[in-house]
Amino acid sequence: MTILVSEVGPRDGLQSVKSIMPIEAKKAWVSAEAAAGVREIEVGSFVPAKLLPQLADTAELVKYARTIPGLTVAVLVPNLKGAEAAVEAGVHKITIPLSVSETHSLRNVRRTHAQMLDEVKGIVALLRSLPKDRRPKFEGGLSTAFGCTLEGLIPADKVVALAESLMTAGCDEIGLSDTTGYANPSQIRELVRRVLSTVGNHALAGLHLHNTRGLGLTNVLAGIEVGITTFDSSLGGLGGCPFAPGASGNIVTEDLVFMLEAMGLTTGINLTKLIEVRGILREALPSEELYGFTPDAGLPLGFKQGPV
């Protein structure tokens, strides 16, 4: 079985880091991960530079990343204006986050669910006006889907209803994000099954999981068991959501790839090369902590990975 590991470090990692990574380091990072075999990278967000100066060069990075053969170049956008900039830059994939916790949505982007769905419809109209071969894939990313630091438990019914609304509004697919690191394996299995049975097997893009309470990889395992084949992660575990208090820690790409390859699943990623990419982060962000158990411990003696 093949699993798509989607690197989100250049977006989700860098947005929560105070230092601004120079564009040349970002290019080196994206290019080194692609060379290690990573096939999808979320390179940035199209948000006002004054909100996230760390990602102000997203358009330039998109243009560079598009020149790398075989790489899917993804970005996050908060609204129609961001989507216009993303299309202009030539991205392959756009994700708009919609927080299932309306309290979190208001706190994060100052928008209700209804207002967010209007943005989604505006983006769908924009994308449908493009020729098919220039039309990016459009994902609705349901954040706080497994719990919210402001609202607490999030009823599965709400997640399922919003997934349906996003598909009705014209999204190509849905993603589920454990923004707050609240998810557990049983909940993953249950919610994924419910969303799949509502939107269909091909409309669930994948899972975006955090390791806040140490369950990130257990949740990946549970996701694989119920048919998920795409997982977001961040090199060195850089990042998290700066607007969800207490939330931190994307799952670490290196540990994720180690687990998948050790289990005999295929990622197409060369683990040794992947671990070397950390050097670029260490050099460009010397004051940031990098996480990951596998890079510290090294690969097991005799470890062999699948084809890369």
Next chain:
Amino acid sequence: MTILVSEVGPRDGLQSVKSIMPIEAKKAWVSAEAAAGVREIEVGSFVPAKLLPQLADTAELVKYARTIPGLTVAVLVPNLKGAEAAVEAGVHKITIPLSVSETHSLRNVRRTHAQMLDEVKGIVALLRSLPKDRRPKFEGGLSTAFGCTLEGLIPADKVVALAESLMTAGCDEIGLSDTTGYANPSQIRELVRRVLSTVGNHALAGLHLHNTRGLGLTNVLAGIEVGITTFDSSLGGLGGCPFAPGASGNIVTEDLVFMLEAMGLTTGINLTKLIEVRGILREALPSEELYGFTPDAGLPLGFKQGPV
């Protein structure tokens, strides 16, 4: 479903820590964990004090721990002499480790498999000479069962054969230890199924897992899926095997209990009380690092755990 979380910190944790924890702190630790709902604790090893001075007070700790109602008091012994001391102290459970990697066995205890099986037989004879109500349970703990830092891959056939030899020699049950943190969920499922089908469902005591490469809890999840209901862990993630180079990090009791309770499984352990026990470790071992994601992040808003 009920899961038995067996705390091994006072043995596996302390043996790899340079500082010697005062006996009063050990008593406070054991007693506070029992009060939080932990039902089995491995309180020490019966090894020569000059090898592990950290555990020289094991007999005294056993005597104290036996006064705590409902607590199973377990120890590790390397040989017959250790087992005699364990019986004398009045333990409820004895585990003898046998490393599936003979290279590791020679390096660790300077004994071949045949020599270790002789020790096992000697211990069985000792235990069978005791009246039944004073006879501790006897586990053969297969260490390096999932790989060895000296030998690399360990063939499953070797693990199965040694499990059989231990049962034939008279052990009550078998445990599987990922001493080196090499295991992955697929391997856990496969090896557990094979050992279960060889020794029978009631003879596999549980899994002792390390988090060296971040897969500790994923391996627990895989173990639960194939019927394992007992897992070792260490409060604050203290410890590891000092003889397996590169091996470190027992799975963290707090994160394990969080995962199990979040999944709706029953541990009988009060998570808030459990996390408070870290204070005893911090005070008694101020220079040791404590691990754990859940204690750092706190419990999710609205989190409710099962009956304790």
